[in-house]
Amino acid sequence: MIAWAADRMSRTGRVPFRVQRGGYLTWSAAAVLTLLVLVAVFAPLVAPQDPNNGVLSSSLAQPSGAHLLGADGSGRDIFSRLVYGTRASLGGPLVIVLVSTLIGGGLGLLGGFIGGFLDGALGRLWDLMLAFPSLLLAIVIVATFGRGLVPAVIAISITYIPLMARVVRGLVVSERHKQYLAACRLQGFGTPRIVFNHLLPNISGPLIAQLTLNFGYALLDLAALSFIGLGASPPTSDWGTMLSDGKATILTTANPVIWPSLAIIVTVVCVNLVGQAISDRLQRSV
Amino acid sequence: MLALAAKRILLMPVLLLVASFVIFSMMYLAPGSPEAVLLGGKQATPEAYERVTEEYHLDDPFFTQYGLWLGRFVTGDFGDSITLTDSVANVVGPRIMPTMQLTLMASVLIMLVGVVLGMVSALKAGGALDVGISLFVLVLAAVSPAIMSLILISVVAIDLGWLPALGLGDGGFDQIRHLILPSIALAASVVALVGRTARISMIRTLNQEFIETARSRGLSGRSVVVKHAFRHALIPVVTISGLIVGYLLSGAVVVEYAFGLNGLGGLLVDSVQSGDFAVVQAIALILVFAFLVINLVVDLLYALIDPRVRLAAGKAS
Numbered sequence: 001m002i003a004w005a006a007d008r009m010s011r012t013g014r015v016p017f018r019v020q021r022g023g024y025l026t027w028s029a030a031a032v033l034t035l036l037v038l039v040a041v042f043a044p045l046v047a048p049q050d051p052n053n054g055v056l057s058s059s060l061a062q063p064s065g066a067h068l069l070g071a072d073g074s075g076r077d078i079f080s081r082l083v084y085g086t087r088a089s090l091g092g093p094l095v096i097v098l099v100s101t102l103i104g105g106g107l108g109l110l111g112g113f114i115g116g117f118l119d120g121a122l123g124r125l126w127d128l129m130l131a132f133p134s135l136l137l138a139i140v141i142v143a144t145f146g147r148g149l150v151p152a153v154i155a156i157s158i159t160y161i162p163l164m165a166r167v168v169r170g171l172v173v174s175e176r177h178k179q180y181l182a183a184c185r186l187q188g189f190g191t192p193r194i195v196f197n198h199l200l201p202n203i204s205g206p207l208i209a210q211l212t213l214n215f216g217y218a219l220l221d222l223a224a225l226s227f228i229g230l231g232a233s234p235p236t237s238d239w240g241t242m243l244s245d246g247k248a249t250i251l252t253t254a255n256p257v258i259w260p261s262l263a264i265i266v267t268v269v270c271v272n273l274v275g276q277a278i279s280d281r282l283q284r285s286v
Numbered sequence: 287m288l289a290l291a292a293k294r295i296l297l298m299p300v301l302l303l304v305a306s307f308v309i310f311s312m313m314y315l316a317p318g319s320p321e322a323v324l325l326g327g328k329q330a331t332p333e334a335y336e337r338v339t340e341e342y343h344l345d346d347p348f349f350t351q352y353g354l355w356l357g358r359f360v361t362g363d364f365g366d367s368i369t370l371t372d373s374v375a376n377v378v379g380p381r382i383m384p385t386m387q388l389t390l391m392a393s394v395l396i397m398l399v400g401v402v403l404g405m406v407s408a409l410k411a412g413g414a415l416d417v418g419i420s421l422f423v424l425v426l427a428a429v430s431p432a433i434m435s436l437i438l439i440s441v442v443a444i445d446l447g448w449l450p451a452l453g454l455g456d457g458g459f460d461q462i463r464h465l466i467l468p469s470i471a472l473a474a475s476v477v478a479l480v481g482r483t484a485r486i487s488m489i490r491t492l493n494q495e496f497i498e499t500a501r502s503r504g505l506s507g508r509s510v511v512v513k514h515a516f517r518h519a520l521i522p523v524v525t526i527s528g529l530i531v532g533y534l535l536s537g538a539v540v541v542e543y544a545f546g547l548n549g550l551g552g553l554l555v556d557s558v559q560s561g562d563f564a565v566v567q568a569i570a571l572i573l574v575f576a577f578l579v580i581n582l583v584v585d586l587l588y589a590l591i592d593p594r595v596r597l598a599a600g601k602a603s
Contacts, residue, residue: 128304131578230555
């Protein structure tokens with residue numbers, strides 16, 4: 001949703017405390033993210049119970065020995081659902097970032113490098129896509145192609161394409177007239193070699209920082225779609241679906257919404273800290 | 287300035303036209319025949335098929351259909367809602383006001399709280415208060431409208447019982463009261479964004495020469511900050527306000543759903559879930575229109591506020 005704004009922020013929004021390489025905050029954040037990835041990969045080994053089969057007698061149970069974090073309205077173990085939820089909640093944004101970078105970044109590179117009519121036409125296309133508020137575009141796409149995790153991921157990927165195209169194009173345009181590229185051309189290097197061996201490595205730094213931040217925003221967007229019932233649908237569930245399920249029983253207890261909320265907040269804060277550290281380090285080295 | 291305004295105003299119908307074309311084409315891109323899509327993919331009587339075919343002129347060439355559809359839209363005839371058995375205009379019309387109120391209240395909150403947090407943080411830069419606010423803002427940025435809605439419902443509405451949790455109440459003042467929590471939920475993560483922007487902008491402004499000049503002329507610290515730095519520091523906040531509008535319109539969908547508000551967003555979610563395609567089309571077009579108009583106004587205001595933008599635009603044209 002807010003990725004475009006953040007794109008501008010990432011260049012201006014320093015935080016006053018130390019989030020640099022070697023800073024304890026950055027390392028803790030990286031450690032938490034690594035742990036989450038391991039949990040996603042080894043979910044069946046970590047989860048104590050079946051995430052989708054609940055016992056109605058333990059409906060809305062509070063945290064206890066039987067249910068580490070309690071149970072939801074259908075009596076399903078919240079901890080196990082959280083563990084399995086890491087797969088969709090981390091895997092979805094990963095796919096979104098990859099797809100939008102390959103397509104959007106690729107087109108941005110093409111437009112920025114070639115320039116001329118193609119660049120102008122692509123620019124108008126991005127203008128048009130950005131005329132839709134991003135979540136609205138995603139909702140319209142889901143309305144067209146049906147609900148589910150895969151359509152939601154595709155829909156959000158599409159909304160990130162113009163953002164990535166603009167970022168990459170901006171980076172390419174700022175490099176295009178630098179001397180090292182002229183030197184490459186003088187030596188008779190082919191375009192693919194110039195682009196992949198020389199141009200891309202030089203813009204990869206800010207690009208990676210942007211991708212990290214996008215991951216956090218994609219996670220929030222996907223959770224938002226799942227929350228309004230247009231994302232992951234049973235039996236797949238992510239943290240957003242858990243929020244949605246918990247909303248139904250919120251008048252009785254807040255316990256089922258607390259844990260997925262915490263999971264989302266902690267993950268996004270950690271991703272942003274790591275992203276900030278990457279871009280800080282790069283800016284210093286320039 | 288005039289050239290800039292004219293260019294932006296002329297561009298708008300073009301963007302709207304293309305956006306409407308995309309929204310129209312969706313019913314052909316969706317799996318199944320356009321008749322089936324418009325009827326919500328459910329089993330329908332042959333009469334219903336015939337009625338939809340006639341209403342949308344589905345036997346005509348594609349572009350003729352689009353033209354006729356657009357013509358009806360422009361005159362306010364959005365077709366019929368299949369689930370609510372009423373005209374789309376009647377269904378959608380009453381939903382516009384709550385959404386406008388919600389986003390307006392959230393905007394006021396964002397500007398007040400975000401700017402104050404950022405300015406205080408900047409004036410105490412590096413101090414304990416600054417670090418505290420910045421940490422708070424870092425976490426706030428990760429609290430999406432969905433989560434914030436649930437936190438507010440559970441803590442403020444249910445546990446403390448201070449404000450209503452769901453619905454819009456009985457209209458008038460009661461409706462405003464019902465919109466307090468939703469607008470906070472909608473505003474929260476943007477407050478973080480505005481706070482960060484205002485903070486860094488104020489710090490940069492305070493380091494500029496004109497501030498030093500003002501100080502060297504013996505002006506009091508307060509006067510320098512209020513009269514000289516503040517206005518200049520607000521410019522980047524105005525710059526991102528166009529983005530904030532898009533975010534608010536998106537976030538309103540989630541917040542309205544969470545609080546069960548009968549706004550455009552809540553209706554949009556219901557209509558997508560029930561396959562009420564005509565309503566989805568109408569709301570999508572209304573929101574795109576609102577987004578473009580507000581963005582246009584913001585950009586023009588921006589040019590009015592900051593002479594440099596005006597001058598640059600004048601030179602370019």
